[in-house]
Amino acid sequence: MTEDAVVSFAQLAILPALHKVVDELGYETPSPIQAQSIPPLLEGRDLLGQAQTGTGKTAAFSLPLLSRLDLSVKSPQILVLTPTRELALQVAEAMQTYARHLPGFQVLPVYGGQNMSQQLRQLQRGVHAVVGTPGRIQDHLRRGTLKLDKLTSVVVDEADEMLKMGFIEEVDQILEHTPPERQTALFSATMPNEVLRVARRHLKDPIEIRIKSKTSTVETISQRFWQVKGLHKLDALTRILEAEEIEAMLIFVRTKIATVELAEKLEGRGFSSAPLNGDMTQALREKTIERLKNGTLDIVVATDVAARGLDVKRISHVVNYDIPYDTESYIHRIGRTGRAGREGKAILFVAPRERRMLYAIEQATRQPITPMSLPSRKDITDRRITLFKEQIAEAMESQDLEFFEELIDSYQDEFDVGHRRIAATLAYLAQKDKPLQLEGGPVDEVSVAEPASRPSPVERKAGETAELSRYRIEVGRIHGVEPRHIVGAISNEAQLSSNDIGQIKLYDTFSLVDLPADLPRETVRLLQDVWVCGQRLQLSVDKGKILKYKEKPANKRPFDKGADRRAKPGGKKPPQKPYKKK
Numbered sequence: 001m002t003e004d005a006v007v008s009f010a011q012l013a014i015l016p017a018l019h020k021v022v023d024e025l026g027y028e029t030p031s032p033i034q035a036q037s038i039p040p041l042l043e044g045r046d047l048l049g050q051a052q053t054g055t056g057k058t059a060a061f062s063l064p065l066l067s068r069l070d071l072s073v074k075s076p077q078i079l080v081l082t083p084t085r086e087l088a089l090q091v092a093e094a095m096q097t098y099a100r101h102l103p104g105f106q107v108l109p110v111y112g113g114q115n116m117s118q119q120l121r122q123l124q125r126g127v128h129a130v131v132g133t134p135g136r137i138q139d140h141l142r143r144g145t146l147k148l149d150k151l152t153s154v155v156v157d158e159a160d161e162m163l164k165m166g167f168i169e170e171v172d173q174i175l176e177h178t179p180p181e182r183q184t185a186l187f188s189a190t191m192p193n194e195v196l197r198v199a200r201r202h203l204k205d206p207i208e209i210r211i212k213s214k215t216s217t218v219e220t221i222s223q224r225f226w227q228v229k230g231l232h233k234l235d236a237l238t239r240i241l242e243a244e245e246i247e248a249m250l251i252f253v254r255t256k257i258a259t260v261e262l263a264e265k266l267e268g269r270g271f272s273s274a275p276l277n278g279d280m281t282q283a284l285r286e287k288t289i290e291r292l293k294n295g296t297l298d299i300v301v302a303t304d305v306a307a308r309g310l311d312v313k314r315i316s317h318v319v320n321y322d323i324p325y326d327t328e329s330y331i332h333r334i335g336r337t338g339r340a341g342r343e344g345k346a347i348l349f350v351a352p353r354e355r356r357m358l359y360a361i362e363q364a365t366r367q368p369i370t371p372m373s374l375p376s377r378k379d380i381t382d383r384r385i386t387l388f389k390e391q392i393a394e395a396m397e398s399q400d401l402e403f404f405e406e407l408i409d410s411y412q413d414e415f416d417v418g419h420r421r422i423a424a425t426l427a428y429l430a431q432k433d434k435p436l437q438l439e440g441g442p443v444d445e446v447s448v449a450e451p452a453s454r455p456s457p458v459e460r461k462a463g464e465t466a467e468l469s470r471y472r473i474e475v476g477r478i479h480g481v482e483p484r485h486i487v488g489a490i491s492n493e494a495q496l497s498s499n500d501i502g503q504i505k506l507y508d509t510f511s512l513v514d515l516p517a518d519l520p521r522e523t524v525r526l527l528q529d530v531w532v533c534g535q536r537l538q539l540s541v542d543k544g545k546i547l548k549y550k551e552k553p554a555n556k557r558p559f560d561k562g563a564d565r566r567a568k569p570g571g572k573k574p575p576q577k578p579y580k581k582k
């Protein structure tokens, strides 16, 4: 099979029941990774895929693996390993969706922090696929509650993230536990050596796929992104539509259905708009484009395919409502503006989990994409007032108002009210259906700029009143542990935000970590059983001192004596680094 040979889902030999779902979901064409991964995976081949999140990876492995499934075997045949519980849930949910016309199909997400007995019950009842974080999967393997003897396929998702979180050894060990003849697919956004080593050990003659980031420059287009936060994307879009000087806007979404839905929602909010997708007849598509060209329509919501090659000079704005799968589509999308030497504006909505794609795009375009804050309520109100004033001025210029002037005079005489009050009342009536003042809704956005890489939790130290206790975990330097592994494992397994994790001190055979003083007993118990770098954490309270940032200056805070005692005899006292506060 040559690269990019597949251009439609019809060409893929997935089950008819899956074709049906793809259709229902409105997926127009396979994304690049799907086009390249599905055929070899259907053949049962191993695969090493370099691709980011948001490229359509989940369907790239789910569709072929589900096609190869034997529904009558009620024992896990597919195992997907993910670095985080969020991703486990998301993948499991997506799989269940893709499999919705496969009768009786069951997928079980398995992750730390989740009720164990419930997981056990479901495992006993029988599932076809398991999606989980390495720690919890290993736990089940050790207890013998998860049997992998019927396994036919394993997927390692976001392998580089696993490495960052210190799970790569667990992944290695889990793969050891799976039948040797199983099929393996490993996906990773980057390919560090440790990931490649795991791939070399466990993949047999894999097909290698790389969703490339082509570099290119797009100079006449200013690019901004909005980090999806606080407001729904639709509200954000509405604000942008109101506050920016827009001649015409092309909005990109991922599916045909979404083009129709979003266009309808915008109509509902008073913005005349139309969808543009591959399901529409050629004639209708041409008509829509013609209206966009001649200015009878200003907003079009399109899929990548339908907007291919679109050349309308009026398009002043391109909004990536859904982030594209790859940098090439992004470049193509934003190229629909800034045409014929004009200036164009591109806006990208980025959900937190899509940040990697943002960096990939920045690299590919070799242009910074600057964070934007949404227009505030005040901005919107100001803009509406400006437009209202313009309307007044225009009417004053162009209309014969004599009749109305006399009407106002007679009103004034009759009721003895000043002109100002009458004018205000009329202004109120004029804007009543669409008030000038934007009200309600969630709080306004402030800044959106976040550093490119996650700062260490210590640097992001919590607020002044955070109460942390010191805990001991039984993994240390000799086991090769690094603070990021500990943060990864704890935040993931105990569902703590990395903000909740304070200072981490590594010793040779153990480490000390500051965690919320009020950690529930259940969480403590859970963390006792989490494995990092091959060691069980066996978390225990280390004298349980409560540290209050406010009361005790950081550098004077007594470091736990127990730690001193346990440090190597004659060894240095652990340094008393002050907590960094923001």
Ligand code: AMP
Binding pocket: 026, 027, 028, 029, 030, 031, 034, 052, 053, 054, 055, 056, 057, 058, 059, 254, 255
């Ligand atoms: P993923 O990279 O698997 O997380 O997928 C990202 C998003 O793209 C999900 O919301 C999918 O529903 C969507 N998606 C996946 N494949 C396609 C496709 N071929 N066409 C349109 N949307 C898709």
